[in-house]
Amino acid sequence: MKKIILPFVLILFFSCKKDKISPIGPAPVTTVELKFDNDSNSSLMFKDGESMELLTSESRRYEIGKVLRVKAVNATTIEVANFAPVDIVDATILLTIEGQPKPIKLFKIGKIRAHAVQEIKYPFIEGDTKFLNSEDQEVDLAQYKTTGIPVNKVSFDFTGNTDLIKSLKLLAKLKWKIKYHDFDGNDDPNNNWKENIDAKDVRRFTGLIINLAYLFQSDATKTQFVAEPITDNNKVLLTTEQKEADFKKIIDMSTINCGVVVNVSGLGGGSTFGLANHVLRDYLTMDICSIAVHEIGHMIGYSHDSSMTYTTNNRGAVVATGNVYKDMLAKKQFPIKTSSYYKPTDL
Known part of the structure; x- marks a missing residue:
């Protein structure tokens, strides 16, 4: 019996040795996803009762092309902020480091709620140091894990494939840097500036300025603007070249x-852009170009003698832009819509 069993055991033993387990390779590099969608992972800007100092803080100035803004707080910490009054989903934050040839996919945002803001550590400080760049090539940021990255060596952008993100990315054509301002610091009741602007004013303005920028990034707006008869401050028709330059x-x-005005519908000139509350309320449902574009006309140097502000014989800049604005409203093309605005009581 022993002679029969021993060969059988040896056969089993040698058979097992032939079944080798292949070594497991390194896990593929993926981009971490974060959410800023509730009070446990983010705070809200422009909340009712927020101080004037914070509402109008220079730290809240943002580029219109980077409504989803990421900025370095220090070498290890960044701030993520959504300056749109709507939720943004499925965005990817891109990090550009001086000396790196391509932007790096720092993290994905599953959702960031309207006007959310949050400070976080760079993902590589407390997590994996391997990332993908914009061409899905692996990049190791281990050299920055302990020290972080100097603030002056980094910049950020965002990208994504949703309709909202595609619309917001188009705003990068404009160089506007937006800040909300109290033009009545002395609370003078005799001027046309609202005393003590509030959070609701700013919330409304954040949506209006996005839609106004969207209007001006459009080729259709430029085409109609350049084709429109517009006169200068001497009531002389502007040439095509002059209108293109304007x-x-x-x-x-x-x-x-x-800022927010009272007694009048708008005030503008230089870097000042003031609108009344009825304009901030109505921009989602009505053409506001007769006021908003009128003030922009002042901002680029035109007076009331020019049809860059008031119309002449029912022609002028506000007519050309207004036609496109009404068309965009009708076709629901604007990035900010009544249906997606996060605080219906503002409307």
Whole structure:
């Protein structure tokens, strides 16, 4: 019996040795997903009762092309903020480091609620150091895990494939840098500035300025603007070249300080852009160009003698832009819509 069993055991033993387990390779690099969608993972900007100092803080100035803004707080910490009054989903944050040839996919945002803001550590500080760049090539950021990255060596952007993100990305054509401002610091009742702007004013303005920028990024707006008979401050018709230059001035406006007016519908000039509350309320349902574009006309140097502000014989800049604005409203093309605005009581 022993002679029979032993060969059988040896056969089993050698058979097992032949079944080798292949070594497991390294896990593929993936981009971590974060959410900023509730009070446990984010705070809200522009909340009712927020101080004037915070509402109008220079730290809240943002580029219109980066409504979803990420900025470095220090070498290890960044701030993520959504300056749109709507939720943004399925975005990817891109990090550009001086010396790196391509942007790096720092993290994905599953959802960031309207006007959310949150400070976080760079993902590589407390997590994996391997990331993908914009061409899905692996990049190791281990050298920054302990020290972080100097603030002046980084910049950020966002990308994504949703309709909202695609619309917001188009705003990068404009150079506008937006800040909300209290133009009545002395609370003078005799001027046309609202005393003590509030959070609701700013919330409304954040949506209006996005839709207004969307209007001006459109080729259709430029085409109608350039084709429209528009006169200068001497009531002389502008040439095509002059209108093209003026449209570029609008696109290239940099500092824009947004405020709220009373007694009048708008005030504008230089970097000042003031609108009344009825304009901030109505922009989602009505053409506001007769006021908003009128003030932009002042901001690029035109007076009431020019049809860049008031119309002449029912022609002028506000007519050309207003036609496109009404068409975009009818076709629901604007990034900010009544249906997606996060605080219906503002409307």
